[in-house]
Amino acid sequence: MLTELLQALGITGKYLFTRSVTLRYPEERREPYLRTRWRHKLMRHENGLERCIGCSLCEAACPARCIRVVAEENTEEARVSPGERYAKEYEINMIRCIFCGLCQEACPVEAIVLREDFELADYERDSFRFTKDRLLEPQK
Amino acid sequence: MVTLRIDDRETTVADGTMIIEAARGIGIEIPHFCYHPKLSVSGSCKMCLVEVEGLAKLVTACTTAVSRNIVVRTRSEKVKEAQRATLSMLLINHPLDCPVCDKGGECPLQDYTYRYGPGKSEFSDEKWHFKKPVDLSPLIVLDRERCILCTRCVRFQEEVAVHPEIEVTERGRGSFIEVARPEGFTSNFSGNTIELCPVGALTSRPFRFKARPWELKRSPSLCPHCGCGCNIWLDVREDKIMRVLARENPPVDGGWLCDRGRFGYRFVSHASRLKTPLIRKGEGFIPCTWEEAISRVIGGFKKGREVYGSESIRGLASPKLTNEELYLFRKFFQEVAGTNSSGYTLNGDLMIESLRPADCSGLRRFSFQDIDEADSIFLIDGDPSKDLPILDLRIKKAVKKGARLFIAGSAEIELSDFASASPIPVGTELNSVPEKGGKGGFDRRFSGEIRDSKRSVILLGRKTDPSEVESLCSFLKELHDNGGGEGWISLGVLMPAANTQGAQDMLSGDTILNSQGIKYGVPGKSDVPDSRVKCLFIARQEIPDITNLRNHLDFLAVYDIFLSDTARVADVVLPAAAFSEIDGTYTNSERRVQRLFKTTQTPGEAKPLWEVMTLLAKATGTGWDFHSSRDVMREISEKISLYRYISYEEIGMKGSYADGTTSGPRYYR
Ligand code: SF4
Numbered sequence: 083m084l085t086e087l088l089q090a091l092g093i094t095g096k097y098l099f100t101r102s103v104t105l106r107y108p109e110e111r112r113e114p115y116l117r118t119r120w121r122h123k124l125m126r127h128e129n130g131l132e133r134c135i136g137c138s139l140c141e142a143a144c145p146a147r148c149i150r151v152v153a154e155e156n157t158e159e160a161r162v163s164p165g166e167r168y169a170k171e172y173e174i175n176m177i178r179c180i181f182c183g184l185c186q187e188a189c190p191v192e193a194i195v196l197r198e199d200f201e202l203a204d205y206e207r208d209s210f211r212f213t214k215d216r217l218l219e220p221q222k
Numbered sequence: 223m224v225t226l227r228i229d230d231r232e233t234t235v236a237d238g239t240m241i242i243e244a245a246r247g248i249g250i251e252i253p254h255f256c257y258h259p260k261l262s263v264s265g266s267c268k269m270c271l272v273e274v275e276g277l278a279k280l281v282t283a284c285t286t287a288v289s290r291n292i293v294v295r296t297r298s299e300k301v302k303e304a305q306r307a308t309l310s311m312l313l314i315n316h317p318l319d320c321p322v323c324d325k326g327g328e329c330p331l332q333d334y335t336y337r338y339g340p341g342k343s344e345f346s347d348e349k350w351h352f353k354k355p356v357d358l359s360p361l362i363v364l365d366r367e368r369c370i371l372c373t374r375c376v377r378f379q380e381e382v383a384v385h386p387e388i389e390v391t392e393r394g395r396g397s398f399i400e401v402a403r404p405e406g407f408t409s410n411f412s413g414n415t416i417e418l419c420p421v422g423a424l425t426s427r428p429f430r431f432k433a434r435p436w437e438l439k440r441s442p443s444l445c446p447h448c449g450c451g452c453n454i455w456l457d458v459r460e461d462k463i464m465r466v467l468a469r470e471n472p473p474v475d476g477g478w479l480c481d482r483g484r485f486g487y488r489f490v491s492h493a494s495r496l497k498t499p500l501i502r503k504g505e506g507f508i509p510c511t512w513e514e515a516i517s518r519v520i521g522g523f524k525k526g527r528e529v530y531g532s533e534s535i536r537g538l539a540s541p542k543l544t545n546e547e548l549y550l551f552r553k554f555f556q557e558v559a560g561t562n563s564s565g566y567t568l569n570g571d572l573m574i575e576s577l578r579p580a581d582c583s584g585l586r587r588f589s590f591q592d593i594d595e596a597d598s599i600f601l602i603d604g605d606p607s608k609d610l611p612i613l614d615l616r617i618k619k620a621v622k623k624g625a626r627l628f629i630a631g632s633a634e635i636e637l638s639d640f641a642s643a644s645p646i647p648v649g650t651e652l653n654s655v656p657e658k659g660g661k662g663g664f665d666r667r668f669s670g671e672i673r674d675s676k677r678s679v680i681l682l683g684r685k686t687d688p689s690e691v692e693s694l695c696s697f698l699k700e701l702h703d704n705g706g707g708e709g710w711i712s713l714g715v716l717m718p719a720a721n722t723q724g725a726q727d728m729l730s731g732d733t734i735l736n737s738q739g740i741k742y743g744v745p746g747k748s749d750v751p752d753s754r755v756k757c758l759f760i761a762r763q764e765i766p767d768i769t770n771l772r773n774h775l776d777f778l779a780v781y782d783i784f785l786s787d788t789a790r791v792a793d794v795v796l797p798a799a800a801f802s803e804i805d806g807t808y809t810n811s812e813r814r815v816q817r818l819f820k821t822t823q824t825p826g827e828a829k830p831l832w833e834v835m836t837l838l839a840k841a842t843g844t845g846w847d848f849h850s851s852r853d854v855m856r857e858i859s860e861k862i863s864l865y866r867y868i869s870y871e872e873i874g875m876k877g878s879y880a881d882g883t884t885s886g887p888r889y890y891r
Pocket residue numbers: 143144145146147148149174178179180181182183184185186196
């Protein structure tokens with residue numbers, strides 16, 4: 083019995099002197115993996131136009147049914163995206179999202195992408211409704 | 223009859239049937255674009271190629287008639303290769319911009335490409351580009367890049383609408399669809415081309431980018447805009463009607479819709495719909511609860527009765543209301559308010575009343591299908607193209623088949639182009655030689671044409687002078703009884719509003735419950751207010767000269783969906799439910815009772831009229847036991863003998879004539 087006790091203490095002792103894997107979050111942070119899938123972003127083209135063409139394919143692909151897209155027609159005077167169509171409203175209900183990335187896969191123009199921003203906790207249910215203004219990449 | 227084999231299954235079809243139809247009959251799908259069962263054969267797209275044993279080349283199934291004992295293969299390697307090649311050809315210049323195309327998700331080209339084709343465009347060079355989209359009309363948008371030149375749209379306008387306003391211009395691969403007339407694409411039926419187009423080349427301007435097909439919830443309904451009662455689908459997204467599509471009910475609409483029906487839905491979700499009851503405060507209104515509004519109305523009625531007697535209370539309902547609503551409307555005024563005088567204004571109400579069943583017993587009661595069999599059609603003072611647009615298509619079809627069309631009336635109408643020379647030229651006064659005691663002069667002049675016919679359809683329009691109807695009826699009866707057998711003359715009235723016939727039946731038309739049909743006006747002149755009326759309840763009706771009428775009134779309550787000019791001068795305004803927000807029935811112009819279903823929510827606190835009437839009755843201490851429109855229909859079928867066979871279960875999705883039959887001739891008794 084004594085030997086077993088010493089063995090266990092030995093293991094404990096060994097870990098006492100190896101490098102710790104625990105990070106002191108939030109003070110300490112780890113570089114996220116390149117393809118980590120967290121909060122969405124709606125991307126823009128180089129020229130500042132929105133990529134999203136309001137096609138609702140992400141909405142159709144989403145298994146959690148948490149995306150809502152309302153499209154509208156571009157005019158020459160007020161162009162939001164290239165082509166005929168853009169998303170006037172775009173919403174993701176982040177509480178329901180399971181971060182599966184199917185929306186990203188479905189998008190024909192690489193507009194919706196899941197990125198590294200994982201700190202999504204909040205106090206209000208309503209604040210999990212990510213509207214277009216929150217999702218959209220800021221103008222460069 | 224011919225027996226043949228298709229994909230190892232035997233089928234027997236009539237001579238002359240095309241292979242594509244024979245296959246469809248046994249549930250075998252042959253992909254196709256230009257073929258459409260209701261249009262002429264074109265044979266231009268080559269999508270429907272099939273193999274017939276013994277023939278070296280593949281044949282197009284839409285242009286090849288069946289013959290005895292042939293063996294057809296629709297899925298052989300040769301056919302698959304041909305289908306793939308056809309699709310590959312079609313995709314050479316097709317933009318494949320499905321993500322932004324309103325047809326995407328319900329597009330035959332998309333579906334076939336996945337099922338039978340390469341799945342993508344195999345053409346690697348730069349495709350042709352055109353300016354897009356092009357507005358063909360305020361309602362229809364053309365995308366030239368997507369068009370596959372199947373000519374369905376052109377054939378529809380040419381053959382069905384008989385209004386060839388669009389055409390294929392240029393030749394070969396440079397050809398495209400274009401508006402052919404300087405006045406533009408103005409046809410009343412242009413919207414059907416959107417539904418016919420097998421790709422996203424023709425799309426709807428009002429529906430543009432409003433929703434993808436998979437976001438829409440589809441519910442059955444009826445068009446509320448005229449007395450045809452065309453069957454429609456309502457496609458709803460987030461409780462808003464996004465578009466209207468045809469729901470084929472051949473005896474009624476032939477599967478088509480007019481543009482009024484197809485595009486007239488946006489009023490339902492309009493921001494200015496009334497949402498709460500309003501009561502007058504000085505010059506304006508303040509919102510109030512239903513309890514307050516109801517007690518105001520009852521208060522108004524009570525005061526009127528005390529001061530002027532019950533004859534001073536009137537109700538005035540519109541033929542846009544459902545049977546259930548109208549029935550309780552009348553019941554309230556008759557049984558509760560005790561005025562025995564619920565009234566209605568209907569365009570053309572006078573002539574309907576003059577068409578007493580006794581005057582024309584034995585004549586066939588008009589149903590839309592009578593037009594298909596007629597060899598002569600008489601339009602008297604009516605314009606179906608305006609009042610009952612879908613009948614316009616039916617009449618044109620009959621004329622194409624050889625029926626003669628005679629038009630009498632004060633002005634030329636759209637159908638005049640299709641008419642035979644009439645013995646009474648348009649513009650001449652009808653009944654110019656009235657003989658006292660009936661048999662007016664104008665009728666006599668038609669007798670030769672009617673007698674020459676085997677099947678004759680006589681249609682009276684809304685402008686018919688009621689004083690002429692009696693003589694016309696007795697004249698027709700005389701003609702009818704002297705030849706041809708029962709029902710060779712069919713007589714009908716073109717009833718313009720969605721439920722004109724129902725309003726007639728609910729408010730005054732029945733033998734058991736005849737309320738004498740007192741109108742709000744002086745008898746015979748429905749537009750002159752009856753000075754005895756002091757308290758008026760108007761349901762969904764606009765009164766042209768409301769200020770004048772208002773000056774005679776002590777109290778006015780208006781039930782409507784908008785704050786109309788009529789509602790603006792009311793003491794109490796009640797918010798109404800629109801056609802997609804109620805369960806109920808409409809009776810169309812041929813007295814077919816059809817169902818409306820509650821599909822969208824009423825805005826705010828708006829209520830259907832039957833509920834309002836129940837509340838009013840309750841407020842006066844009369845307990846009515848109606849909890850749904852179904853309960854009301856149950857009572858209607860007990861109380862109104864004409865409707866004794868009608869119940870929601872019996873009506874089903876396709877409607878049923880009021881006498882319980884769904885087809886076959888009906889007669890005036
Ligand atoms: S990540 Fe998955 S669940 Fe979340 S929005 Fe995209 S498709 Fe929907």
